[in-house]
Amino acid sequence: MGAIAVLLLIVLIGLILFLLAIIGIYNALVQLRNQADNAWSQIDVQLKRRHDLIPNLVETAKGYMKHERETFEKITEARSQAMGAKNVADAAKAENALTGALSKFMLVVENYPDLKANQNFLALQETLTSTENKIAFARQAYNDQVLLYNNKTQMFPSNIIAGMFGFRKRDSFEIGEAAQRETPKVSF
Template identity: 60%
Template sequence: MIIEIIIGIIILIILVGIVVLYNSLVQLRNRVKNAWSQIDVQLKRRTDLIPNLVETVKGYAKHEKTTFEEVTAARSNLMNAKTVAENQVANNQLTGALKTLFAVAENYPELKANENFKDLQAQLSQTEDKIAYSRQFYNDTVLMYNNKCQMFPSNILASAFNFKEAEFFEVAESETATPKVEF
């Protein structure tokens, strides 16, 4: 009788452990999805600001057609990206195109003084900061989730219930290169 009670308690402890581990995996997976949606929200905000910015610059720099086309194409690619990897590539393209757009704006002092342009530029800068924070939060969440998927004993449950590791949002190599400063 006592052996049966002990075996029952051991089985109950194992079942509770499995439930706790499973629920923690689900919770972390959902945090990863939530963190990704936060990045998505900020990327959407940025893509919404870009047409206004482009139109403002167009009024001053009518001959910069290729720059506007690059920004528009990069924005479209970002809006159509589905996976983390596609989003990374499209985001890097858009960042490069925006750098070119702001370089064009530098050639037009009256544009730089335009209140609408300055406001759009400030909003875009704030959004870029939010994107950077959201990326960091996402990657931290992915790290916790992936650790849980890889560490014993939760890795057994992760494998059994088909929990897949999440992708990190990585910066392009061109963005991590040390800039060359010359005086």
């Protein structure tokens, strides 16, 4: 009688510990997934900030750069394409085109000392540089989070819980890495 009661107690305690472990792993997975979602939304915030910045930048620079209509047209076009993109793949492509157009613009600016002396433009240039960096760092942070999350969904024992509750592997943000590394060509 006593022995059975002790055995039952041990089983019960074991069961409770097991359940607690499952709850712990589940919560960790949810937390990681939310962090990845949050990192993803950060990218969107920064992209939106870049869209808002461009008209201002073009307006300030236009007066100084009379012979660079083509550059401005490319930027404006890439911006409207990026803003009108319907799905993620299109958006990624358009945003990369915009990044390319902007970095080309920054190189062209070097030929206009008057513009570079304009305080207003210098402030805009710093904001643009920072926004570009923020986009890159937001992607980096998203990839870091996805790596953490994916590791958790694939490693034992959390992979069992992940399979049971449908925590799927996520893709990291790799699109356009190649396009970014390509240095923009400038014709003089």
